[in-house]
Amino acid sequence: MKGVLLVNLGSPDSTDPEDVKRYLDEFLMDGRVIDLPKWLRTLIVKGIILNTRPKKSAEAYSRIWWDEGSPLIVLSERLRDKVDDMTAVPVVLAMRYGNPSIKAGLQELYDKGVKEVLLMPLYPQFAMATTETILVLAEEVRKQHFPEMSFTNVPAFYNHPDYVRVLAESIRDSLEGKDWEHLLFSYHGVPERHIKKSDITKSHCRIDGQCCKTPSPAHQYCYRHQCYETTRQVAEYLELKQGTYSTSFQSRLGIDPWLKPATDKTINGFAEKGLKKLAVVTPAFVSDCLETLEEIGLEADEEFKERGGEEFHLIPCLNDNEAWVKVIARWVDEWAHQPEVRVN
Numbered sequence: 001m002k003g004v005l006l007v008n009l010g011s012p013d014s015t016d017p018e019d020v021k022r023y024l025d026e027f028l029m030d031g032r033v034i035d036l037p038k039w040l041r042t043l044i045v046k047g048i049i050l051n052t053r054p055k056k057s058a059e060a061y062s063r064i065w066w067d068e069g070s071p072l073i074v075l076s077e078r079l080r081d082k083v084d085d086m087t088a089v090p091v092v093l094a095m096r097y098g099n100p101s102i103k104a105g106l107q108e109l110y111d112k113g114v115k116e117v118l119l120m121p122l123y124p125q126f127a128m129a130t131t132e133t134i135l136v137l138a139e140e141v142r143k144q145h146f147p148e149m150s151f152t153n154v155p156a157f158y159n160h161p162d163y164v165r166v167l168a169e170s171i172r173d174s175l176e177g178k179d180w181e182h183l184l185f186s187y188h189g190v191p192e193r194h195i196k197k198s199d200i201t202k203s204h205c206r207i208d209g210q211c212c213k214t215p216s217p218a219h220q221y222c223y224r225h226q227c228y229e230t231t232r233q234v235a236e237y238l239e240l241k242q243g244t245y246s247t248s249f250q251s252r253l254g255i256d257p258w259l260k261p262a263t264d265k266t267i268n269g270f271a272e273k274g275l276k277k278l279a280v281v282t283p284a285f286v287s288d289c290l291e292t293l294e295e296i297g298l299e300a301d302e303e304f305k306e307r308g309g310e311e312f313h314l315i316p317c318l319n320d321n322e323a324w325v326k327v328i329a330r331w332v333d334e335w336a337h338q339p340e341v342r343v344n
């Protein structure tokens with residue numbers, strides 16, 4: 001029997017600093033997120049970050065938390081329920097960090113009799129810190145606990161015409177009747193080092209602005225290329241004029257160089273140059289979360305207005321948007337109707 005495991009990032013169980021600390025511990029001790037030697041990662045995460053960040057992060061989570069729980073979890077559950085209603089095969093949700101775990105998700109599928117799993121990381125663009133860590137952990141759990149299961153992995157869908165269309169149309173619908181001068185595509189950032197590590201050619205990615213425009217097999221795993229390509233294709237679909245849109249990277253943590261330009265500096269710069277009406281879309285996230293609702297929806301909005309900006313429109317993520325649900329359900333059905341292919 002076939003079934004689907006949707007996997008998102010995860011959230012703390014509550015806004016209690018102890019729960020946030022436990023979640024950040026699991027998240028930041030992942031060697032594909034903070035990719036330093038284990039002794040150094042332990043020193044930085046357990047010795048520094050976990051002593052200072054949980055309180056600050058817990059306050060940020062409190063500003064966006066819903067009665068039902070974490071927006072990321074609640075929105076992912078809504079997506080799962082709607083896709084499940086539309087497909088013939090069971091659809092289960094898991095989180096890379098926190099709950100429900102990947103092991104719990106696979107167990108749920110197993111208990112329903114599922115042996116062939118469509119594994120769908122809920123990230124449009126591939127990154128070592130997101131897609132890769134999900135695929136690696138899921139495979140470890142499969143080998144250890146469910147050896148008779150097999151996986152088919154949904155690849156990054158940053159340029160899939162269905163995804164580009166629903167994202168573009170959701171932007172158009174959300175901005176309908178609103179006045180805006182510039183549309184900023186803000187993606188979660190990663191350290192530049194991650195891009196080089198994921199370069200399968202070992203020589204293509206120089207992060208110089210040109211490499212991502214030059215065709216290369218490296219782009220199958222190049223987060224930077226994939227972000228710029230999502231922007232380019234959505235802008236083309238919406239027929240946006242050059243100069244009315246741009247790309248930036250948010251949520252930098254630590255002192256290493258991260259992808260540039262940084263969203264906060266970009267937005268503040270716009271306001272300082274006299275831009276009054278800004279729209280922001282966050283395509284690295286399929287569900288609204290701390291990084292969209294708080295960092296952009298509250299903090300960036302406030303800073304933009306403090307510098308003279310007047311209107312700030314944050315476009316919601318695809319969340320449980322009907323057109324998006326239909327696209328995922330179609331991808332699932334197309335896979336479910338294929339003859340059996342064992343991947344593992």
Ligand SMILES: C=CC1=C(C)c2cc3[nH]c(cc4nc(cc5[nH]c(cc1n2)c(C)c5CCC(=O)O)C(CCC(=O)O)=C4C)c(C)c3C=C
Nearest residue numbers: 009010011033057072127129130188190253284289290291
């Ligand atoms: C140090 C490293 C981090 C890397 C690399 C990173 C990559 C990355 N993250 C997302 C998506 C999300 N990140 C979220 C929160 C978040 N991210 C980091 C750090 C890194 N992320 C931290 C410390 C946190 C926790 C919050 C905080 O303390 O500020 C979230 C939101 C989770 C939620 O519960 O709402 C998402 C989603 C992507 C897509 C990505 C690389 C492409």
Ligand SMILES: [Fe+2]
Nearest residue numbers: 188189251291
């Ligand atoms: Fe993150």
Ligand SMILES: [Fe+2]
Nearest residue numbers: 205211212225
């Ligand atoms: Fe590149």
